[in-house]
Amino acid sequence: MLEDKILNYLKKHEEGYVSGEELSCELGVSRTAVWKHIENLREEGYDIEAFPHLGYKVISIPDRLTEVELKWQLKTDIIARKIYSYKETASTNDTAYNLAIHGEKEGSVVIAESQTAGRGRMGRKWASPKSKGAYFSIILRPDILPKDVSSITLFSALSVAKTIREMTCLPAFIKWPNDVLVNNQKICGILTEMNAETDKINFVIIGIGININTRKDLLPKGATSILEEHGGAEISRVDVARNIFKNLDKYYKLFKGGFIGEIIKEYKEFSNFLGTRVQVAHHDTKIEGYAIDVDKDGALILRMDSGLNKRVLAGDVLMLR
Amino acid sequence: MLEDKILNYLKKHEEGYVSGEELSCELGVSRTAVWKHIENLREEGYDIEAFPHLGYKVISIPDRLTEVELKWQLKTDIIARKIYSYKETASTNDTAYNLAIHGEKEGSVVIAESQTAGRGRMGRKWASPKSKGAYFSIILRPDILPKDVSSITLFSALSVAKTIREMTCLPAFIKWPNDVLVNNQKICGILTEMNAETDKINFVIIGIGININTRKDLLPKGATSILEEHGGAEISRVDVARNIFKNLDKYYKLFKGGFIGEIIKEYKEFSNFLGTRVQVAHHDTKIEGYAIDVDKDGALILRMDSGLNKRVLAGDVLMLR
Numbered sequence: 001m002l003e004d005k006i007l008n009y010l011k012k013h014e015e016g017y018v019s020g021e022e023l024s025c026e027l028g029v030s031r032t033a034v035w036k037h038i039e040n041l042r043e044e045g046y047d048i049e050a051f052p053h054l055g056y057k058v059i060s061i062p063d064r065l066t067e068v069e070l071k072w073q074l075k076t077d078i079i080a081r082k083i084y085s086y087k088e089t090a091s092t093n094d095t096a097y098n099l100a101i102h103g104e105k106e107g108s109v110v111i112a113e114s115q116t117a118g119r120g121r122m123g124r125k126w127a128s129p130k131s132k133g134a135y136f137s138i139i140l141r142p143d144i145l146p147k148d149v150s151s152i153t154l155f156s157a158l159s160v161a162k163t164i165r166e167m168t169c170l171p172a173f174i175k176w177p178n179d180v181l182v183n184n185q186k187i188c189g190i191l192t193e194m195n196a197e198t199d200k201i202n203f204v205i206i207g208i209g210i211n212i213n214t215r216k217d218l219l220p221k222g223a224t225s226i227l228e229e230h231g232g233a234e235i236s237r238v239d240v241a242r243n244i245f246k247n248l249d250k251y252y253k254l255f256k257g258g259f260i261g262e263i264i265k266e267y268k269e270f271s272n273f274l275g276t277r278v279q280v281a282h283h284d285t286k287i288e289g290y291a292i293d294v295d296k297d298g299a300l301i302l303r304m305d306s307g308l309n310k311r312v313l314a315g316d317v318l319m320l321r
Numbered sequence: 322m323l324e325d326k327i328l329n330y331l332k333k334h335e336e337g338y339v340s341g342e343e344l345s346c347e348l349g350v351s352r353t354a355v356w357k358h359i360e361n362l363r364e365e366g367y368d369i370e371a372f373p374h375l376g377y378k379v380i381s382i383p384d385r386l387t388e389v390e391l392k393w394q395l396k397t398d399i400i401a402r403k404i405y406s407y408k409e410t411a412s413t414n415d416t417a418y419n420l421a422i423h424g425e426k427e428g429s430v431v432i433a434e435s436q437t438a439g440r441g442r443m444g445r446k447w448a449s450p451k452s453k454g455a456y457f458s459i460i461l462r463p464d465i466l467p468k469d470v471s472s473i474t475l476f477s478a479l480s481v482a483k484t485i486r487e488m489t490c491l492p493a494f495i496k497w498p499n500d501v502l503v504n505n506q507k508i509c510g511i512l513t514e515m516n517a518e519t520d521k522i523n524f525v526i527i528g529i530g531i532n533i534n535t536r537k538d539l540l541p542k543g544a545t546s547i548l549e550e551h552g553g554a555e556i557s558r559v560d561v562a563r564n565i566f567k568n569l570d571k572y573y574k575l576f577k578g579g580f581i582g583e584i585i586k587e588y589k590e591f592s593n594f595l596g597t598r599v600q601v602a603h604h605d606t607k608i609e610g611y612a613i614d615v616d617k618d619g620a621l622i623l624r625m626d627s628g629l630n631k632r633v634l635a636g637d638v639l640m641l642r
Contacts, residue, residue, distance in 0.1 A: 121518060143604070145634055146517070147468035153519045177519065192519045196467070197442060197512065198474045198498065199635030283464070313466055314520030 002027065002037050003044075004068045010048070010058045011072060019055035065111045065134060069238045076249035078107040079138060086112040088130075091119050093193060093207040096137035100203040101195065104139055111136035111241065118209060120189050132214040133225070134241045137207040138248065142256065146196045149204055150298030150313075153178045153192045155255060155263050156206045159247035160188045161270045167243060170229050173272035176291070176300050176317050180210075181272065185224035187211055208244065212237045260296050268294055273317055278302070282315035291317070323348065323358050324365075325389045331369070331379045332393060340376035386432050386455060390559045397570035399428040400459060407433040409451075412440050414514060414528040417458035421524040422516065425460055432457035432562065439530060441510050453535040454546070455562045458528040459569065463577065467517045470525055471619030471634075472581055473573075474499045474513045475588050477527045480568035481509045482591045488564060491550050494593035497612070497621050497638050501531075502593065506545035508532055529565065533558045581617050589615055594638055599623070603636035612638070 005027055010018055024031045038048055038056060045062030061069065067083040074080060082105065089095050089112040096110040115135050118126035140152065157178040164172035170182050180188035191207040211225035213234045219225065227234055254263055268274060273291045280287050280300070289302035289310065300312040326348055331339055345352045359369055359377060366383030382390065388404040395401060403426065410416050410433040417431040436456050439447035461473065478499040485493035491503050501509035512528040532546035534555045540546065548555055575584055589595060594612045601608050601621070610623035610631065621633040 121521075146470065146515070147634075149467065150519050193523075194467070194515075194517055194519075196515055196517070198471050198515075200442075202514075313468075 002029065002033070003041050006034065006037050007041060007046070007058075007068055008072075010056060014058055017051055017055035017057050022055065063234075063237050065113055065136075065237060065241060070109075070111070070241055070245070074242055074245060076107075076245055078252055079249040080107065080109045080245040081105070082108040084108065084110045086110070088112060088114045088116060090117040091115055091207075092135050092137040093119060093191060093205050096139050096205045096207075097193065097195070100139045100205065106139060106141040106203075108139045109136055109245070115209075119191060119207075120209075121191055126189055126191075126209050127218070127220050127223070129214055129218040132218065132227075132237075133209065133211045134237050135207075135209045136241065137205050140204045140206065140252065142201060142204060144201055145199055146194065146201060147297070149192065149194055149201065150177065151255060151260055151263065152204055152206065152252075153190065154267050154294070154298050155251035156190050156192065156208065156248065157188075158263065158267050158270055159244055159251055160190070160208060160210060162247050162266075163240065163243040164188075164226065167235065167240065168226060168230055170226065172270070174267065174270045175319075176271065176273055176294065177298065182224055182226075182229045185229075186222055187224050187226065187229070206248075210240065210244075212240055264294060264296055264298075273319055277320045279318040279320055280312050280315040281318065282312075287312070288320070323350065323354075324362050327355065327358050328362060328367070328379075328389055329393075331377060335379055338372055338376035338378050343376065384555075384558050386434055386457075386558060386562060391430075391432070391562055391566070395563055395566060397428075397566055399573055400570040401428065401430045401566040402426070403429040405429065405431045407431070409433060409435045409437060411438040412436055412528075413456050413458040414440060414512060414526050417460050417526045417528075418514065418516070421460045421526065427460060427462040427524075429460045430457055430566070436530075440512060440528075441530075442512055447510055447512075447530050448539070448541050448544070450535055450539040453539065453548075453558075454530065454532045455558050456528075456530045457562065458526050461525045461527065461573065463522055463525060465522055466520055467515065467522060468618070470513065470515055470517075470522065471498065472576060472584065473525055473527065474511065475615070475619050476572035476576060476584050477511050477513065477529065477569065478509075479584065479588050479591055480565055480572055481511070481529060481531060483568050483587075484561065484564040485509075485547065488556065488561065489547060489551055491547065493591070495588065495591045496640075497592065497594055497615065498619065503545055503547075503550045506550075507543055508545050508547065508550070527569075531561065531565075533561055585615060585617055585619075594640055598641045600639040600641055601633050601636040602639065603633075608633070609641070 020031045020034050023034045042048055047059040049057050049059050065085055067085050070083050092110045092112050112135050114130040120126040157174045157180055160180045161172040161174050164170055173181050175181055178190040179186055188210040194204045195202045213227045214225040216228050278291045289304045292303045293301040302310045302312055304310050341352045341355050344355045363369055368380040370378050370380050387406050391404050413431045413433050433456050435451040441447040478495045478501055481501045482493040482495050485491055494502050496502055499511040500507055509531040515525045516523045534548045535546040537549050572584055599612045610625045613624045614622040623631045623633055625631050
């Protein structure tokens, strides 16, 4: 799109001014066309001033999850090489799944300002209020067996928790396997889905829903947002998403390189459940014990009251006092 | 469809004759309509004779993989409760996948006389010549973890091998994990695909392609058919498919009941690779050893030359002399 090209050119020269003539030459369109597209950008929320005898200059940029904003000087090798951006979609996981099944490459991202049918784990709903959070799904094609996919879930949670700590200093923690909590309230949910043969993953979709500038009254009970925990100050959703992409890129490369041990080590440093007594519910069964470790397969190790250890592969963790 | 109703009624009274009047009363249509639909059935290959003063009688039935033929007196609890029958489809697995993603119930079958883009394991092609084999896919929704899906692959192969032995006395064997061979040539291939979360299977598609009345010149090298191994005599494809449904139904219920041990025991009795020296190729690596067992997770146990055992979870087995 021509708007994107104009924007990228203006951003590249953000310290100075760019004349309409320069833009018109550079992009091969008339000066009237340039002016028209600048108008379109203004309508989208870009504050672009026109200084007489100097030219155009970008003053401020709206916090929109568009491809051009998200990819601006983003230096990742795999994640977000391509971004499909939507104002609204039913579920970014479904959209990404559909792209992947038709051959979409590894690393592509589907992102939306809001979802009308956001899904969480185990078929639960995920609230996705408009323009206040970020909801995105990433397509990966790792050369692993289906049983090894849980590591991907772990480093996804780690990437989000780490991003929140780096950007806000909020005490973001992970609850096994992949909830991200701040002050014991859920700030991010992750839904990992896959399409696989018995012994070959075709693709994995990591769906991440993160509450950024969302006010508490729009969130379900037990959920919070960066804004709420951060004294009501809004932060750039574009920056949050970009930093998550960077962290995901880093950990995915570690994962591909076989450095699972390093990932698990960092994951455990971000975990708030280790050393505490927990109840794990899966379907109709509930078991209780002390959470003592997460092994290299991503399983939660419980020390039961009998003194024996138990490996837990699935379930919802409730931390007991 | 009215043709199906007429057919079912005639079949139910196959020992005698059914008058046009009786059919017309029973189905609430005119005798002319009955006659017209009988004509349609004749065009589809049904040999229905009209005896003066007695009525209609089915003399012979074409060997077509239609819902009405496949379900005729089929007593299964789960498998083939619903059948989607196509003359031709790109891939029955793709069609079934699409149905499943939109909520299709467990047990439904997609079957086709031929496939234009039949797929095998690891993205390989599967030849599906017209009207001589059976190509079908079954939707299952087992309440298991992704790592446990390999058992489904095993009992699918077992169901096919057992059906071939029961119907033909041919020495059908299984090559790990799920090829069915007769005289060391492939007679059936199985492609198990799944859609899952990290800790929850949404659905599994078992795709089965079996060469029944296919002549060797239509098959790739290394493949054979029941007809070729059976002295050139055609057998009913409808009966083969129905018997596979029955066996799948039996083993799936055992699987759901937790009787994995029984399934593995029978699987091993049908295995031709145990006790032999094999090479297992997976991606770029090849390992060699004696195949000594299949464990309850469906893994192949190799006794290596070092004397140590190795669990193999994926790969192609080549039997060495």
